[in-house]
Amino acid sequence: MSDIFARTRELFHMPQGVLYLDGNSLGPLPKAAAARVASTIQEEWGGELIRGWNTAGWIDLPSRVGDRIGRLIGAPAGTVVTGDTLSIKVYQALASALDMRPDRKVVISDSGNFPTDLYMAQGLLRSLDKGHELKVVAPEDVEAAIDETVAAIMLTEVDYRTGRLHDMKALTEKAHAAGALAIWDLAHSAGAIPVDVTAARADFAVGCTYKYLNGGPGAPAFIYVSPEHGEKAIPALSGWMGHEAPFAFDPGYRPAAGVERMRVGTPPVIALVALDAALDAWEGVGLDEVRARSIELSERFLAEVEARCPQLQLASPRDPLQRGSQVSFRFEDGYAAMQALIAKGVIGDFRAPDIMRFGFTPLYLGMDEVLAAVDTIENVMTDRLWDRPEYRKRSKVT
Amino acid sequence: MSDIFARTRELFHMPQGVLYLDGNSLGPLPKAAAARVASTIQEEWGGELIRGWNTAGWIDLPSRVGDRIGRLIGAPAGTVVTGDTLSIKVYQALASALDMRPDRKVVISDSGNFPTDLYMAQGLLRSLDKGHELKVVAPEDVEAAIDETVAAIMLTEVDYRTGRLHDMKALTEKAHAAGALAIWDLAHSAGAIPVDVTAARADFAVGCTYKYLNGGPGAPAFIYVSPEHGEKAIPALSGWMGHEAPFAFDPGYRPAAGVERMRVGTPPVIALVALDAALDAWEGVGLDEVRARSIELSERFLAEVEARCPQLQLASPRDPLQRGSQVSFRFEDGYAAMQALIAKGVIGDFRAPDIMRFGFTPLYLGMDEVLAAVDTIENVMTDRLWDRPEYRKRSKVT
Numbered sequence: 003m004s005d006i007f008a009r010t011r012e013l014f015h016m017p018q019g020v021l022y023l024d025g026n027s028l029g030p031l032p033k034a035a036a037a038r039v040a041s042t043i044q045e046e047w048g049g050e051l052i053r054g055w056n057t058a059g060w061i062d063l064p065s066r067v068g069d070r071i072g073r074l075i076g077a078p079a080g081t082v083v084t085g086d087t088l089s090i091k092v093y094q095a096l097a098s099a100l101d102m103r104p105d106r107k108v109v110i111s112d113s114g115n116f117p118t119d120l121y122m123a124q125g126l127l128r129s130l131d132k133g134h135e136l137k138v139v140a141p142e143d144v145e146a147a148i149d150e151t152v153a154a155i156m157l158t159e160v161d162y163r164t165g166r167l168h169d170m171k172a173l174t175e176k177a178h179a180a181g182a183l184a185i186w187d188l189a190h191s192a193g194a195i196p197v198d199v200t201a202a203r204a205d206f207a208v209g210c211t212y213k214y215l216n217g218g219p220g221a222p223a224f225i226y227v228s229p230e231h232g233e234k235a236i237p238a239l240s241g242w243m244g245h246e247a248p249f250a251f252d253p254g255y256r257p258a259a260g261v262e263r264m265r266v267g268t269p270p271v272i273a274l275v276a277l278d279a280a281l282d283a284w285e286g287v288g289l290d291e292v293r294a295r296s297i298e299l300s301e302r303f304l305a306e307v308e309a310r311c312p313q314l315q316l317a318s319p320r321d322p323l324q325r326g327s328q329v330s331f332r333f334e335d336g337y338a339a340m341q342a343l344i345a346k347g348v349i350g351d352f353r354a355p356d357i358m359r360f361g362f363t364p365l366y367l368g369m370d371e372v373l374a375a376v377d378t379i380e381n382v383m384t385d386r387l388w389d390r391p392e393y394r395k396r397s398k399v400t
Numbered sequence: 401m402s403d404i405f406a407r408t409r410e411l412f413h414m415p416q417g418v419l420y421l422d423g424n425s426l427g428p429l430p431k432a433a434a435a436r437v438a439s440t441i442q443e444e445w446g447g448e449l450i451r452g453w454n455t456a457g458w459i460d461l462p463s464r465v466g467d468r469i470g471r472l473i474g475a476p477a478g479t480v481v482t483g484d485t486l487s488i489k490v491y492q493a494l495a496s497a498l499d500m501r502p503d504r505k506v507v508i509s510d511s512g513n514f515p516t517d518l519y520m521a522q523g524l525l526r527s528l529d530k531g532h533e534l535k536v537v538a539p540e541d542v543e544a545a546i547d548e549t550v551a552a553i554m555l556t557e558v559d560y561r562t563g564r565l566h567d568m569k570a571l572t573e574k575a576h577a578a579g580a581l582a583i584w585d586l587a588h589s590a591g592a593i594p595v596d597v598t599a600a601r602a603d604f605a606v607g608c609t610y611k612y613l614n615g616g617p618g619a620p621a622f623i624y625v626s627p628e629h630g631e632k633a634i635p636a637l638s639g640w641m642g643h644e645a646p647f648a649f650d651p652g653y654r655p656a657a658g659v660e661r662m663r664v665g666t667p668p669v670i671a672l673v674a675l676d677a678a679l680d681a682w683e684g685v686g687l688d689e690v691r692a693r694s695i696e697l698s699e700r701f702l703a704e705v706e707a708r709c710p711q712l713q714l715a716s717p718r719d720p721l722q723r724g725s726q727v728s729f730r731f732e733d734g735y736a737a738m739q740a741l742i743a744k745g746v747i748g749d750f751r752a753p754d755i756m757r758f759g760f761t762p763l764y765l766g767m768d769e770v771l772a773a774v775d776t777i778e779n780v781m782t783d784r785l786w787d788r789p790e791y792r793k794r795s796k797v798t
Contacts, residue, residue, distance in 0.1 A: 015446045024450045031446035039670070040438060047616055048413045048429035051747060052422045055797035060617055062796075087665025089639035090488065097527060113651065118640035118665065121653035125638030129495060129527060138651060212666070218445055219458055219669035240523030241487035242516035249798045251752050253511065253536060255519035267485025267516065268610070271617035272437070273671050349449060354649050398460075399453035400647045 006287060007295060007364050013283045014216070014366040021375040023350045026190060026328050026361025029216030029280070038279035039272060047271075054271075063274040064243070064265050068224055070281045071215070074289065075188060075207065076198030077226045083261050084277065085269055088189060088210040088223040090239065092156070093122045094264055095206035095225060097238030099154040099183040100126075100134065102231070106153035106182070107134045114141045114161035119187055123156060141166055145176055152182040154205075159197070160190035160326030163357045165318040167195075167326055171202040178203065189213060192224075194296070194327040194363075196289040199226055206231075214327070214363060217277035225264045232260035241266035283365055295364035297322040299372050300329050303360065306376040307331065311383045317357055328361045337400065338388035345393070348378045352400050404685060405693060405762050411681045412614070412764040419773040421748045424588060424726050424759025427614030427678070436677035437670060445669075452669075461672040462641070462663050466622055468679045469613070472687065473586060473605065474596030475624045481659050482675065483667055486587060486608040486621040488637065490554070491520045492662055493604035493623060495636030497552040497581040498524075498532065500629070504551035504580070505532045512539045512559035517585055521554060539564055543574055550580040552603075557595070558588035558724030561755045563716040565593075565724055569600040576601065587611060590622075592694070592725040592761075594687040597624055604629075612725070612761060615675035623662045630658035639664035681763055693762035695720040697770050698727050701758065704774040705729065709781045715755055726759045735798065736786035743791070746776045750798050 015031040016022060022030060046058040055061045068082035075082075096109065109123060120138065127134040139147045141161060148155060155177045159168050174184040183205040191197050193214030199207045207226040211217035227235050237257060242248045243265040246256040257263035301322055307314060307329075314331035333339055333356060340352040350360040362372070387393060413429040414420060420428060444456040453459050466480035473480075494507065507521060518536065525532040537545045539559060546553060553575045557566050572582040581603040589595050591612030597605045605624040609615035625633050635655060640646045641663040644654040655661035699720055705712060705727075712729035731737055731754060738750040748758040760770075785791060 015442075017447050017449070020449065022449060028445075028450040028452075030449055031441060036438075036441050036446070039441060040434070043429060043434045043437060043616070043674075044413075047426075048434070049415050051415070051418065051420060051428055052426040052749060053742065053747070054426075054617060056795045086484065086488070087639065087668075089641075089665035090484070090637065093637060116640075117643070117646075117649050117651060120651055121638045121640055121643060124653045125634075125636055128634075129636055130529075132529075210666070218441070219452060220666045220672075222668075223665070236523075236526075238523055238527055239488065239491060240519045241485065242514075242519055243487075245515070245519060248515075249752065249796075251515050253515060253518055255522045267487035267621070268608070268618045270485075270620075270668055270671050272674060273668050274618075276441075276670060344451065349451070351450060354647065397454040398647075 006291060007368065010283055010287060010365040011368070016366060019347045021348045021371045022367065023348065023360040023375055025363035025367070026213050027351050028212055028219060029214060030366060032216050032280045032283055034279040034282050035218060035276040039276050042272060042275045060269065060271045063271060063278065064269045065262065067274055067278045067281070071192065071224050072226065074284060075192055075226065076200045078200065078229065081229055081261050082224050082226045083265050084222045084224045084274060085265055086223055088208055089118045089122050091208040091223045091225040092119050092187065093126055094238050095185045095208055096123055096126055096154060096156055098235040099185055099206060100130065101236045102183060102234060103153035106151060108151045108153060109134060109136045110144060110147050110152055110155045111136060111138050112141045112144050112157060113138055114163060114166060115158045116162045116187065116189065119156060119158060141168065144173060148176050148180050148182060150180050152177070152180055154183045154185055156185040158187035158189060160194070162190060163317065163353050164330055165325040165328040167324055170204065174202050174204055190326050195293050204228065211277050216280040216283065218273065221277050222270055222273050225261065227261045227264060237263045239266045243267060243269065292364050296327045296362045299362045299364065299367065299369060300327065302369065303372050303376060304329050306373070307379060310376065310380045313383050314358070327363065328359055330357050330359045332356045333358055335388040337396065338393040339382055341393035342382045342387035342390065343378060346378050346382065348375045354400065404689060405766065408681055408685060408763040409766070414764060417745045419746045419769045420765065421746065421758040421773055423761035423765070424611050425749050426610055426617060427612060428764060430614050430678045430681055432677040432680050433616060433674040437674050440670060440673045458667065458669045461669060461676065462667045463660065465672055465676045465679070469590065469622050470624065472682060473590055473624065474598045476598065476627065479627055479659050480622050480624045481663050482620045482622045482672060484621055484664055486606060487516045487520050488664070489606040489621045489623040490517050490585065491524055492636050493583045493606055494521055494524055494552060494554055496633040497583055497604060498528065499634045500581060500632060501551035504549060506549045506551060507532060507534045508542060508545050508550055508553045509534060509536050510539045510542050510555060511536055512561060512564060513556045514560045514585065514587065517554060517556060539566065542571060546574050546578050546580060548578050550575070550578055552581045552583055554583040556585035556587060558592070560588060561715065561751050562728050563723040563726040565722055568602065572600050572602055588724050593691050602626065609675050613675070614678040614681065616671065619675050620668055620671050623659065625659045625662060635661045637664045641665060641667065690762050694725045694760045697760045697762065697765065697767060698725065700767065701770050701774060702727050704771070705777060708774065708778045711781050712756070725761070726757055728755050728757045730754045731756055733786040735794070736791040737780055739791035740780045740785035740788065741776060744776050744780065746773045752798065
């Protein structure tokens with residue numbers, strides 16, 4: 003197993019002196035992405051100009067890259083497309099689900115969902131103006147909240163703060179039994195843990211690609227639509243690239259077959275080729291192996307930090323099978339402590355109000371780095387570096 | 401004047417043997433964009449990792465690049481943001497306008513509007529399900545169609561097929577007099593002709609950046625919201641980057657001030673820096689000069705083609721002040737004729753059903769190239785090259 007990861011770590015650029023435990027926020031640069039973007043820019047955009055849409059296959063990138071992501075989340079070919087942002091894809095999924103359950107007015111989400119999912123839902127429900135209600139419950143109360151008034155559950159499988167893992171299969175089953183649909187946000191799942199949207203019978207799934215998939219800052223999102231719904235789902239954002247025949251330039255919209263209708267505008271070619279190249283790292287790598295190694299890393303990290311840093315309170319589930327590929331701690335001065343860590347080369351991140359978050363990414367992170375990071379965490383905590391004024395000054399992005 | 405363009409043409413990469421009259425579809429590669437993307441990928445993504453959001457200023461790119469576009473369209477600082485695709489930005493503009501005119505149910509557009517604008521409107525009206533009607537009239541009938549039932553006019557200033565130019569100021573005035581709002585799509589205007597959204601009193605303006613602004617294939621779009629409406633406009637697609645305090649991670653959405661609320665998801669950093677670098681070409685260049693030179697080029701082109709290619713029927717207004725920066729001809733075998741032209745190095749494009757379209761872009765296109773292109777067009781027409789089977793085979797993208 004370690005041989006696989008010895009090979010994959012060579013595929014990434016990692017700056018000297020950095021211990022990177024934030025691949026769950028932004029994956030590092032895959033060397034292949036830099037090379038691929040350079041050649042796309044110079045040879046394709048520069049050399050082919052407008053012809054690149056055909057000659058370089060730009061027009062099919064959203065589906066081609068989508069299929070590659072599909073293989074990492076148990077989605078059959080032709081059920082995933084890439085493009086836009088996760089916010090937009092959440093909107094499309096929820097709008098479709100509500101359209102398919104016109105008599106139901108409740109959407110269930112939880113307080114561990116990433117805020118943009120909740121915001122997009124709020125905006126959609128406001129626009130629809132049909133008396134829908136977004137019920138946001140505690141993560142552990144989702145199951146009990148599902149009843150026959152519910153049109154859809156909209157959940158992020160892995161809680162972005164705590165790493166708490168929902169049981170996607172069980173909750174989807176519960177939703178279906180009540181006649182509701184299930185929308186899963188895989189932002190912290192795709193590339194982090196084994197996911198099987200087919201086995202879980204998810205109706206829609208969405209995700210971003212700049213975390214565990216290493217697609218680059220602001221990389222395009224993806225959306226999966228169950229083949230069951232392919233011809234029923236409305237795209238809501240009905241752009242020309244989701245039209246049955248975009249280059250007929252018809253005045254009336256006709257949705258393309260299946261998930262293709264979830265494409266919206268002109269695809270972001272440069273960003274998509276960066277992502278495409280980043281996905282090369284997954285060739286020959288199984289998510290089961292990644293998961294096993296991630297648990298090994300995070301269990302050791304958790305045990306060492308708890309033993310050596312009594313100031314930090316575990317915010318993640320203790321059982322590794324109940325959490326994603328991150329470990330979070332609560333600490334009142336977590337923002338400043340994280341700044342001190344970053345200044346010392348250990349990069350994790352902070353999530354308001356008090357969460358220090360560390361991600362485990364076996365593709366390029368090994369046990370040596372994890373243990374070295376723990377040493378630095380211990381130093382920061384022991385020396386109370388969070389008290390220094392230079393670490394208390396807030397940046398725009400935390 | 402020619403000195404300016406002698407300087408700007410050096411800023412672009414143009415492949416040998418190509419006469420490029422399709423910058424109105426995809427602008428060529430600015431050399432600075434290639435260099436900037438490479439350094440952003442290697443030094444910022446590669447070297448700074450997640451820190452790049454602060455240290456490299458990624459988080460402000462949508463507004464910073466928006467302001468640079470604003471200067472080309474007469475928009476004050478702080479009224480334009482970039483991101484997403486034009487389709488998404490059309491949706492946001494129209495959703496906001498309809499929200500501001502709740503008692504009116506008619507949206508006016510025209511048959512010369514680009515289909516995705518119409519499709520997005522159709523999708524929005526279907527979602528709203530409040531009895532709105534999208535009235536699509538002939539371009540010359542727009543003015544007469546504006547009455548007190550109209551919530552908004554939604555028009556593309558320059559017709560993508562014919563190049564016909566709407567009178568933005570007059571139609572906006574008419575709309576306002578009737579109590580309606582005006583949404584302008586500047587896809588074929590920004591960087592092509594002088595635009596002044598402030599003087600025209602446009603309520604919303606949107607555009608893409610991969611045409612005359614040379615931002616690259618699938619480059620991010622922009623949206624302008626009049627400062628008058630900044631605090632009233634609803635974003636409709638209410639994502640976390642349009643939140644007043646994105647990193648507070650509040651469960652409830654609160655729109656950011658002004659146009660910032662039109663930001664949606666995580667910004668596409670790599671695409672935005674390509675666009676930012678592309679905009680360098682406009683430093684010290686006035687749109688009046690560009691327009692004067694574009695008219696000079698297109699008038700000569702039009703006269704030569706009409707004199708030498710009687711098979712081609714002018715589809716653009718003859719008066720250069722009535723058209724944008726393109727000249728189009730109708731020809732029954734236009735698709736095959738354009739393929740033959742492209743094979744001979746003259747790149748224009750084809751728009752169904754029968755439009756051959758040629759764009760004029762003084763930043764990198766001179767009179768010598770225009771005249772050489774006319775020679776090739778004459779050859780293709782005289783030799784009836786469109787009859788050859790190899791040119792009749794349809795590509796996916798036309």
